[in-house]
Amino acid sequence: MSQSFAFTVNGKAVSVSLDNEETPLLDVLRNELGLMGTRFGCGLEQCGCCMVLIDGAPEKCCTKPAWSVAGKQVVTVEGLGNAARPHPLQKAFLDEQAGQCGYCLSGILISAKALLDKNPKPSRVEIARALDGNICRCGSHNRIMRAIEKAAAVIRAGAAG
């Protein structure tokens, strides 16, 4: 029996109809809504490639049933910014060349966004802790953490200005 529900993705209202109530949010984002930025890494909520913001909180969505976000606000990496209007985090990641294969970056950007929303001036240790739920296999960790520090400074300066 098909189940219908509505939620918001990157500020846009969407409604979805699913035959399988266990369908993960990740599959809905990628295969129903065509939002490919949120990546599949493990399907076990271990690696963080599928991190999204749900009502502002960072959550892995590869096993989370899609219906559980009914009525909620979901933000994916596409919702942070784009080439024309990059989020300070995205700009800082490019400035620092913070990535190698880049497969983990969508989830890491979301974790970083959630951190900076809560803590505008995180220490290196706090940044690392906030990213311990994200795996980077290529070894871009230090660049990523530098980029987040840089973005935090930009955001703070913007808020002050």
Next chain:
Amino acid sequence: MNASLPGPLNDNPNLDRWVAFPSAGKVTVLTGRVELGQGVLTAMAQIAADELDVAMERITIRSGDTEKAPNEGYTAGSQSIQFGGVALRQALAEVRALFLDQAAKVLACKVSELSVRDGSIYRNGKSTGQDYWTLAGAVDLAIKATGAAARKAVGDLTTIGASSARLDLPAKVFGESAFIHDMQIDGMVHARVVRQPNRGATIGSVDENAIRRAAKGPVEFVRNGNFLAILGDTETAVEAAGAAAVNRVIWQNVEAPTPTQQEANWLLQRPALDRPFGAEPADPKGRERFERTYTRGYLAHASISPSCGLALYKDGQLTVWTHCQGVYPLRAALAKTLKLEPTSIVVHHMQGSGCYGHNGADDAAADAAIIAMQKPGQPIRVRWRREEEFIYEPKTPAMVVKVRALLDEAGKPSDWTQEIWSPTHNQRPGAGGNLLGALALPDPPPEPPPNDVPEANGGGATRNGEPLYDIPAKRMLHHLVTEAPVRTSALRGLGATSNVFALECCIDELAEHAGQDPVQYRLSITADARARAVIEKVAGMAKWKAGSAGGTGRGRGIAFARYKNRAAYSAVVVELSVDEAITLHHVWCATDAGLVVNPDGVINQLEGGIIQSASWVLKEQVRFDNGVASFDWETYPVLTFSEVPEIDIELINTKDEVPLGVGEVTAGPTAAAIGNAVSHALGARIRDLPLTRERIMAALLKE
């Protein structure tokens, strides 16, 4: 055959295999090298911009494509720039010369009066109205390279040597469809394969009903011999069905690896092909003998994304999309497996996550191709499950390395034997049609004869098995173990990581034995100026102090290698502390990679190699327990953000004439520097990797 041409250009001599000028202002550069997250396509674009004198923005790179791109074998072994980049430079230097010849003809002047700025031809500094695109119609690029044109002198290079932002990174930062996983083809069907546990295992029974119930959506079974796949329109359903099938398909003739087999020492008594290299054994009489043994377990590539492949068989033509390292070797292996002519197969490279060697990419492509052959006209997408990637990707083999040295009166090695036990480091598809899915088909290919990467290509288990130091007599004895409990193949560095770990730890032990500082001891047995330079440089960077007290819980270690004894030179210093576990504080690295195309790209690769090697050494070993028991990120943990050290890297000698491969060079020195630093911190030596809590406690108790 033209011996004056760089190898890949000799293999693909037609200039139109390397470059095209498709429309006004645009340049297409073709390369056989593929983007694996290492930034190689950006470096190739820099090379092209420099040799052609065009802006980077004009260049589109087409790579890894059996329709158009040159056949450069595998993108592996840190050879892309050292060989492929030099080939591209030579090809483009010739193309530039052809255009200048044509321009001179059109303008009725001498070539020496002409120059190129961003693709436009200038005569004595003045615009001529001619450019590559106005001339392109009259310049025939379907001719062979001759080696006659000179590449630019190093001093004239401008784009090469300047850090360039990665061309592929924006799409990844903005969450665009950047990866093969994101590819959509109209009518595409999702598929999962029910993996044959081992060669020779046969399907006993399939509980189709239970699998269909688990799928919670329509699925279809496709079977060919013992190759069984589940197809469906909805990825959610096939993923669930694939997971359920693990326990709902009963296999016979299963051989599962055991805990005993997971340890490196298991290799010692196995059947092996003995391969001696180097000097005759020396007479030990009157000389002190020094012998140490070092080991490492099996490692996984553990790519962050499970492998993915797409295929479509239509009108007698098979098209395959893959993130593998070699589209031409994969095409050859697919042709053999599917009994097709290679000309009936087109293989396109698409980006995947970092692979660091031979992971499941080729096999996932083969899975898709095998299914596509049974479903003509239907595009098939196979994406492995996480567990499937961990269990079925080829592992890098466990290794045992025994060093036997004879010492002279000053305590320096005068005779060196490195004895190596290891299964093969090369079961790539080109080396015997080794595709996982093929083994399950009704007519599986025979087992390839025991082989490893030839020493002429840097060796597999023997890679870096010979120290670069000035030792009068050196030899290797390689026991190529012919039966491994799991499929083994290439991981970043191949045997170099274990060999450098062994020999560089042993050098530290010899320094201690001789009562000398590890840096001074290394310099005392190294005449190679470039080796000395990186060792001295890194010691300076780290403010290395000779004779700092050991056994305090905090320690420092140094190690050095020249990758394959012919690629880049790198020296690494590690500072760490040890209590029950190891905390890495700081890593310093000095590297001489010769001519550097993209300095920031090289530093990124060196950093990545340091962190990945640290992860192997501190945390990683594939466990066996009635099968591969490392099947997710909890059973195979890797280094986290909180565990990475600060890293400082400096490049030296970057304007040398020759570029040297850099992607794998830090792996061995990092492993050994960590080993040496742990020994310094503990006052006790651990010779087995990974450096687990149990091994630390055992080493402390022994003291």
